[in-house]
Amino acid sequence: MNQIRSILRAGARATEPTSPRRLGALIGGGALALLGLTQRSKSGLAMAAAGGALVYLGARVDRHPGVLVAQSSILVNCSPQEAYQFWHNFENLSIVMPHLESVTVSSGGRSTWIALGPMGSRIVWDAEIVNDRENESIMWQSLPGSALFVEGTVKFETAPANRGTLVKVEMRYRPRSGAIANAVARMLGKYPNFVMRQDLRRFKALIETGEIPTIEGQTHGPRSKVVAALRVADPTRPIRPESQVREVLNAMRRIA
Amino acid sequence: MKAVCWMGVEKMSVETVPDPQILNPRDAIVRITSTCICGSDLHLYNGFIPTMEQGDILGHEFMGEVVEVGASIRPEKLKPGDRVVVPFTIACGRCFFCERQLWSCCDNSNPNYWIAEEMMGYSPSGLFGYTHMMGGYSGGQAQYARVPYADVGPLKLPEDVPDDKVVFLSDIFPTGYFGAVNCDIQPGDTVAIWGCGPVAQFAIRSAFMLGAERVIAIDRFEYRLRLAEKAGAETINYEQVDDVVQTLKDMTANVGPDACMDAVGMEAHDDSVMYLVDRTKQAMRVETDRPIVLRQCIKACRKGGTVSVPGVYAGFDDKIPMGAFMNKALTMKTGQTHMMRYMKPLLDRVQKGEIDPSFVISHRVPIDEAPKMYKMFRDKQDHCTKVVLDPWANGAKAA
Ligand SMILES: NC(=O)c1ccc[n+]([C@@H]2O[C@H](COP(=O)([O-])OP(=O)(O)OC[C@H]3O[C@@H](n4cnc5c(N)ncnc54)[C@H](O)[C@@H]3O)[C@@H](O)[C@H]2O)c1
Ligand SMILES: [Zn+2]
Numbered sequence: 001m002n003q004i005r006s007i008l009r010a011g012a013r014a015t016e017p018t019s020p021r022r023l024g025a026l027i028g029g030g031a032l033a034l035l036g037l038t039q040r041s042k043s044g045l046a047m048a049a050a051g052g053a054l055v056y057l058g059a060r061v062d063r064h065p066g067v068l069v070a071q072s073s074i075l076v077n078c079s080p081q082e083a084y085q086f087w088h089n090f091e092n093l094s095i096v097m098p099h100l101e102s103v104t105v106s107s108g109g110r111s112t113w114i115a116l117g118p119m120g121s122r123i124v125w126d127a128e129i130v131n132d133r134e135n136e137s138i139m140w141q142s143l144p145g146s147a148l149f150v151e152g153t154v155k156f157e158t159a160p161a162n163r164g165t166l167v168k169v170e171m172r173y174r175p176r177s178g179a180i181a182n183a184v185a186r187m188l189g190k191y192p193n194f195v196m197r198q199d200l201r202r203f204k205a206l207i208e209t210g211e212i213p214t215i216e217g218q219t220h221g222p223r224s225k226v227v228a229a230l231r232v233a234d235p236t237r238p239i240r241p242e243s244q245v246r247e248v249l250n251a252m253r254r255i256a
Numbered sequence: 257m258k259a260v261c262w263m264g265v266e267k268m269s270v271e272t273v274p275d276p277q278i279l280n281p282r283d284a285i286v287r288i289t290s291t292c293i294c295g296s297d298l299h300l301y302n303g304f305i306p307t308m309e310q311g312d313i314l315g316h317e318f319m320g321e322v323v324e325v326g327a328s329i330r331p332e333k334l335k336p337g338d339r340v341v342v343p344f345t346i347a348c349g350r351c352f353f354c355e356r357q358l359w360s361c362c363d364n365s366n367p368n369y370w371i372a373e374e375m376m377g378y379s380p381s382g383l384f385g386y387t388h389m390m391g392g393y394s395g396g397q398a399q400y401a402r403v404p405y406a407d408v409g410p411l412k413l414p415e416d417v418p419d420d421k422v423v424f425l426s427d428i429f430p431t432g433y434f435g436a437v438n439c440d441i442q443p444g445d446t447v448a449i450w451g452c453g454p455v456a457q458f459a460i461r462s463a464f465m466l467g468a469e470r471v472i473a474i475d476r477f478e479y480r481l482r483l484a485e486k487a488g489a490e491t492i493n494y495e496q497v498d499d500v501v502q503t504l505k506d507m508t509a510n511v512g513p514d515a516c517m518d519a520v521g522m523e524a525h526d527d528s529v530m531y532l533v534d535r536t537k538q539a540m541r542v543e544t545d546r547p548i549v550l551r552q553c554i555k556a557c558r559k560g561g562t563v564s565v566p567g568v569y570a571g572f573d574d575k576i577p578m579g580a581f582m583n584k585a586l587t588m589k590t591g592q593t594h595m596m597r598y599m600k601p602l603l604d605r606v607q608k609g610e611i612d613p614s615f616v617i618s619h620r621v622p623i624d625e626a627p628k629m630y631k632m633f634r635d636k637q638d639h640c641t642k643v644v645l646d647p648w649a650n651g652a653k654a655a
């Protein structure tokens with residue numbers, strides 16, 4: 001419930017100074033679409049490791065990784081303005097990025113980001129917008145003194161011949177300690193660009209259709225244990241909290 | 257509810273599973289009144305398409321009554337009580353591809369986009385009951401189904417046309433029609449169609465609708481060839497001729513068919529050495545498909561002609577005669593059917609009495625008999641052409 005309220009609040013702020021009804025226009029599916037989305041609630045994902053077992057597995061970092069970069073781009077069937085408005089409210093990002101538990105925006109362009117690390121840990125940092133060009137680009141950075149240095153850039157370009165908006169994102173992470181480095185590496189998985197591409201696909205789907213496609217929670221017949229394990233290892237999303245540890249381990253073994 | 261579940265290769269079973277629920281705001285739940293087994297399901301039954309999981313509910317040819325809609329579906333689009341037929345391709349209606357009527361290439365409807373992306377570069381649309389690579393959506397051989405983007409796909413039906421006449425608007429009628437459209441038929445054209453299964457039967461009739469002069473249909477089952485003849489096609493029983501390509505040559509004064517259609521797909525049958533090679537490779541999973549018909553289509557087609565491929569292929573194919581394809585300047589057109597282009601116009605044709613699609617039905621049975629029917633349809637026993645399942649018959653043999 002909290003989650004729902006915060007998303008609606010977030011939406012309202014995104015399109016200041018109007019009511020949540022404006023949000024409907026923003027995502028093209030009505031504010032209720034967001035309510036629907038929250039059925040896929042991420043609450044209780046404490047045990048989660050972003051990126052799923054497949055990427056999680058390979059993500060063990062032995063040495064200090066230096067800078068980790070996640071970048072990707074996508075063509076979205078919307079105006080630069082719509083894309084910009086969604087992105088400008090960082091709170092929206094946790095809807096499309098499963099490894100983000102939440103982003104909370106406070107006044108003055110500041111925000112607090114909480115990401116899911118391994119073994120129920122959380123990585124927290126504060127950030128601020130350092131460059132903001134309406135409908136063109138946003139650049140943000142973690143505040144000095146954060147456990148890790150994060151720098152993000154998103155650019156919105158009008159595609160030719162009414163083909164929508166080209167959204168290009170780059171996020172750079174420079175952890176300040178080995179432990180954080182490990183956590184971040186696991187959060188991003190072995191293929192940070194892959195994870196970013198999945199995030200952008202969800203973003204595109206949400207903007208274009210008002211929802212994120214899913215089969216999570218659909219009915220089906222009896223599954224085998226092995227199959228259940230493989231499903232748990234879906235590298236596009238965090239390991240689900242309800243999953244059995246043994247299933248996860250088995251899945252990892254099979255995939256490795 | 258009851259649902260037909262894939263429990264492994266050649267293992268189908270009717271299970272009691274939870275009723276489907278609305279998961280997204282543009283979903284609807286449909287109470288299914290008629291549902292069919294498709295030739296495409298046989299590829300899954302035989303285990304030739306990867307990323308199936310035990311417990312998957314099959315079925316992508318269904319119709320019924322809307323019983324619930326999600327919060328974003330406006331009543332003028334769809335509401336409980338509406339009678340609908342549901343297309344097997346799932347499309348969002350808002351992406352680049354949907355806007356260009358390339359419905360089966362929808363960019364948003366596959367939640368497992370990345371799996372298909374790995375194999376094909378980019379993912380086509382999600383499909384009902386058709387592998388996790390294609391979205392993993394539970395299918396419609398069941399009493400109820402969840403239909404995503406329900407304000408785009410389902411076609412509302414008038415009350416006065418019986419299920420039998422409209423249920424095939426869910427796939428095979430539009431698919432046969434699409435196959436014929438892809439033949440780019442010009443006045444005077446001869447179209448050769450491999451396969452006389454349900455898809456081909458609609459393709460034959462569609463080719464005539466679109467102005468073909470002659471249709472030559474090829475299969476080995478006499479009862480299916482007879483059904484093709486009823487529509488006005490000439491036929492070749494490929495087991496009774498030495499060489500299909502030569503026979504077509506003889507039948508077309510050495511010109512060749514203007515268009516060749518592969519309505520068979522990845523599990524073509526033959527008695528040549530090449531067939532045994534393909535079969536072995538397929539069994540060893542070295543080659544995913546047996547492209548016997550595709551090879552013949554390319555070789556038989558006249559210069560500058562068109563090869564249309566509604567038959568399903570899954571992966572990799574050996575010994576495609578690329579030299580013939582290139583040097584004869586052929587065109588190939590294919591794809592899962594862009595359903596929403598054709599459903600409404602074809603419904604109109606049904607209502608005008610131009611065609612009665614129920615001609616293709618050979619068996620009507622309660623859903624409980626689905627596992628048996630899969631085998632019968634696969635082995636073409638009992639003159640099986642098309643099976644329609646009744647999800648609500650109480651296990652009793654339906655008429
Ligand atoms: N593109 C699409 O959207 C779409 C939709 C539905 C079905 N399909 C595909 O269409 C194909 C046919 O479906 P169906 O329901 O008619 O299946 P079916 O199994 O009933 O029919 C296949 C027919 O091909 C015949 N055949 C096999 N080998 C042959 C050969 N060498 N030469 C000539 N005929 C041969 C068989 O005897 C059989 O009659 C399948 O591959 C199916 O997956 C495609
Ligand atoms: Zn089908």
Ligand SMILES: [Zn+2]
Binds near residue numbers: 349353354361364365
């Ligand atoms: Zn689409």
